[in-house]
Amino acid sequence: MSEPARVTWEYATIPLLIHNTKAILDSWGVDGWELVTVLQGPGGGDQLVAYLKRPLNR
Template identity: 75%
Template sequence: MTEQTKWEYATIPLLIHATKQILDQWGEDGWELVAVVPGPDGPNPVAYLKRPKAA
């Protein structure tokens, strides 16, 4: 039987002028982008990320 991957998640606001830098930094830390949706207040979108939990 194989062990099922356990995930941890993060939700981060994205600044329009720094979106690439923000996502690159989270990617360097092992996070994978899952989705980007409009933010609740204003023009800034929100990113949802995931990565495998450390054992």
């Protein structure tokens, strides 16, 4: 039995604007990026950072 192919990922971090979150994520999603998580940005408050990944060998 052979092992499944190993996936290599590339990652991106992007700032999210609260009033435009869906449009920003949809735009990246069209390019094959998958949302991993959203965390509060280093500045705190309403600042958010999205972490995304997609297969490197597409």
